[in-house]
Amino acid sequence: MILKSKLCDLHNDLITVEKFDSAKKYLQDNTKYLNTLVLAIWTTHTQYNNLEAIKKLIVSYKDLKMNTRLLFGIEDISFIDNDLEKISELNPFYASLTWNYDNSLGGGAYGESGLTDKGKQVLNVLKKENMVLDTAHLNEKTFWNCFESFSGLIINSHTCFSSITNHKRNINDQQTQAIISRGGIIGLSFVGEFLCKKSVPIIDDVISHIDFFVSKFGDTGICFGTDYYGTENLPQNLKKYSDISILVEKLYKMGYNKKTVERLFYKNFENFLRFIDGTQLI
Numbered sequence: 001m002i003l004k005s006k007l008c009d010l011h012n013d014l015i016t017v018e019k020f021d022s023a024k025k026y027l028q029d030n031t032k033y034l035n036t037l038v039l040a041i042w043t044t045h046t047q048y049n050n051l052e053a054i055k056k057l058i059v060s061y062k063d064l065k066m067n068t069r070l071l072f073g074i075e076d077i078s079f080i081d082n083d084l085e086k087i088s089e090l091n092p093f094y095a096s097l098t099w100n101y102d103n104s105l106g107g108g109a110y111g112e113s114g115l116t117d118k119g120k121q122v123l124n125v126l127k128k129e130n131m132v133l134d135t136a137h138l139n140e141k142t143f144w145n146c147f148e149s150f151s152g153l154i155i156n157s158h159t160c161f162s163s164i165t166n167h168k169r170n171i172n173d174q175q176t177q178a179i180i181s182r183g184g185i186i187g188l189s190f191v192g193e194f195l196c197k198k199s200v201p202i203i204d205d206v207i208s209h210i211d212f213f214v215s216k217f218g219d220t221g222i223c224f225g226t227d228y229y230g231t232e233n234l235p236q237n238l239k240k241y242s243d244i245s246i247l248v249e250k251l252y253k254m255g256y257n258k259k260t261v262e263r264l265f266y267k268n269f270e271n272f273l274r275f276i277d278g279t280q281l282i
Contacts, residue, residue, distance in 0.1 A: 006035040008269035010187030011158040011225035016042045033241040034068040042075040044099040078103040094132035106142040109168045115145035127152040158225030160194035180221040185272045187225020192233030201235040219260040223269040
């Protein structure tokens with residue numbers, strides 16, 4: 001069996017790694033596999049640490065004529081200085097406060113601080129502009145600070161589950177339930193260190209996290225946030241979008257039904273987009 005539609009991916013770092021021509025070719029070559037793709041703009045250690053550079057980057061890709069719907073995420077929006085309202089000029093699908101470490105907005109996964117006053121101001125802007133807060137890269141303290149201070153839409157664009165693999169970038173059951181309770185969605189990452197403790201991850205490690213989530217939380221609220229171009233330690237036979245069919249077939253062979261598989265690969269993401277738009281869920 002095959003998917004009725006194409007994959008939706010909540011996180012791909014392509015455009016902050018590859019130059020425009022190479023990224024354009026990649027997108028054109030992969031449009032047959034992708035329905036919706038969120039292109040993440042990593043600001044922390046790149047040239048895209050200012051408003052004008054990000055605006056220019058987004059405009060260049062918005063002009064592409066493709067069958068794949070392209071959205072944009074800002075990974076670490078702490079470059080915004082005093083004029084926080086300028087976030088609206090970027091109009092990202094989602095934004096995260098930090099990368100892996102503490103900054104002026106809050107605590108990263110490898111840091112210890114919590115949400116700052118400036119971070120709260122940024123959350124107010126995100127809420128006002130109806131932008132989604134991405135909690136990937138937050139430590140648990142800042143996550144719960146955000147959950148209490150922010151009444152808008154919350155997701156985690158690329159992570160795995162600490163009940164399966166204990167890693168600072170993974171989330172626990174309480175965080176997972178909190179995101180779901182807000183109508184949010186969680187993108188399951190293909191980062192090897194998040195998936196398992198082995199040096200070489202395999203597809204079965206991805207399935208272990210899927211099994212865990214579905215058995216505990218059901219088959220809605222989860223999609224994929226591959227983190228392609230954001231990591232080199234990808235599972236064997238799952239290093240590119242054309243490999244996704246291998247994962248699909250394996251899930252079917254394990255007894256997953258068509259409805260659940262389609263939810264995982266595209267319907268849950270599409271439902272979340274409809275939820276944001278306020279339209280009828282699929």
